[in-house]
Amino acid sequence: MAEPTANEGQSLTRNQGAVLSALKGADKPLTAYDILGLPKIRKAGLKAPLTIYRALDKLMDQGLVHRIESLNAFVHCDHGPHDHATGFLICSDCGRTLEVHLDDCEDHLAGRAREQGFAVDAVKVEMTGRCPDCAAAEAARSRTS
Amino acid sequence: MAEPTANEGQSLTRNQGAVLSALKGADKPLTAYDILGLPKIRKAGLKAPLTIYRALDKLMDQGLVHRIESLNAFVHCDHGPHDHATGFLICSDCGRTLEVHLDDCEDHLAGRAREQGFAVDAVKVEMTGRCPDCAAAEAARSRTS
DNA sequence: CGGATAATGTTATTATATAACGTTTAAGGC
DNA sequence: GCCTTAAACGTTATATAATAACATTATCCG
Structure with missing residues (x-):
């Protein structure tokens, strides 16, 4: 059932990779502003909310990230791509x-x-x-x- | 129609009644600020976001209103109180x-x-x-x- | 190369929700 | 009644979440 996560090396941009990595490193959902505040993220050069939101949008398109509506937060999807x-x-x-x-x-x-x-x-x-x-x-x- | 009729023994305050009535009169979910902008609501003397949110909280406690997370909006519950x-x-x-x-x-x-x-x-x-x-x-x- | 398309940067603004604190109102016991 | 008390309310300020608008840069592909 778990197809290899081939998705990852494929088509992520630098920003998308940084955001996904931040979510993977967290043990719970993060808001866009949580992500924005991470040293790793600032160091990577991401410094505006929109930058984070754009990366999140793409990651969600690819099914790598889910949005938790009731928290206004985002989590890395740990089940691999699923339909x-x-x-x-x-x-x-x-x-x-x-x-x-x-x-x-x-x-x-x-x-x-x-x-x-x-x-x-x-x-x-x-x-x-x-x-x-x-x-x-x-x-x-x-x-x- | 304008009257907040006694809904299940629980009495509503003036603000709560006004907000519930607004939601009943709408054909779709309204955000707190949508509600705040309604003439009926302004006329009833409600003029701050917090006033609306407080009323909504109580109405949700009573099961008369539901929050739609993915819209940040609220709807009147038309199914009567349900567990x-x-x-x-x-x-x-x-x-x-x-x-x-x-x-x-x-x-x-x-x-x-x-x-x-x-x-x-x-x-x-x-x-x-x-x-x-x-x-x-x-x-x-x-x-x- | 060169043109199209997607991604990014930057600033400003809009939308949603709560904090803090004082005052008023309403319910219930005596 | 009237006192107590908790809930509700008013007001101002602020925090949090998300998008608009537009210029610039990177990437793909003929």
């Missing part, structure tokens, strides 16, 4: 995200849309909650309080 | 939205999350595409071009 839409689990404590495959759920959702005459282009699923680590930490807190 | 999460179909042509029930799909999605140790609080689904009207209009255009 199936994916969903995100967003931890409201630590801000980290987990990517999950939608599988047949995507079809189910799109099917419901079509029942109403709606032509679906894209499906976005975002779930908020507590990640395993933060859920455990919370449980520990409530035991000792 | 089941709903999804939205968003027309990229006209900007109108359709609300759809997720039903068992919600459980399926939350189940996948739990498999990974994630405790889900909320599920958001947003689908982009063309509504029935705009899909028909597009088909007509392509026939005559």
Whole structure:
């Protein structure tokens, strides 16, 4: 299923490469301005918001980066290129995200849309909650309080 | 029509009523600033963004209004209060939205999350595409071009 | 080469959302 | 009633997110 990530050496410009690298180095989604503030990025010569947004747009076109709507932030896609839409689990404590495959759920959702005459282009699923680590930490807190 | 009728026992404040009424009167999601710009709203004495956002927050708490993340906009919930999460179909042509029930799909999605140790609080689904009207209009255009 | 196309640089501006702090309003106990 | 208190509200300022407009440079390909 995981086709080799041939995408990467292929067609990224310097700016796009720098932004993708920044996202890969982060352990959670970054906003465009988070990225802009990284020393690595400043050193690479990127210094305007638009520069970041343009790189992000291209990276999203190629499926290498996803936008998390409810955070106005961006994450590196760690599943390789996929045609199936994916969903995100967003931890409201630590801000980290987990990517999950939608599988047949995507079809189910799109099917419901079509029942109403709606032509679906894209499906976005975002779930908020507590990640395993933060859920455990919370449980520990409530035991000792 | 202008009256914020008693919605489910919960009483709304003057500001909340005005904002809800504005959303009910719109045929598509409105941003906070869209709402702020409405004559009805200005006449009701609401004149700062924060006033609108505070009202929206309370309305969302009560499940009377939903936020569309990918539009940064808000819609009146026309399904009455529900504990089941709903999804939205968003027309990229006209900007109108359709609300759809997720039903068992919600459980399926939350189940996948739990498999990974994630405790889900909320599920958001947003689908982009063309509504029935705009899909028909597009088909007509392509026939005559 | 030379012309087209995509990417970038730069500045300014628009759009979206919240902070901070003081005042008013409304609900409930006595 | 009237006191207490929490919620809601008003106002100003500011933070955060995204795009507009236009000039310049790099890249592809005949």
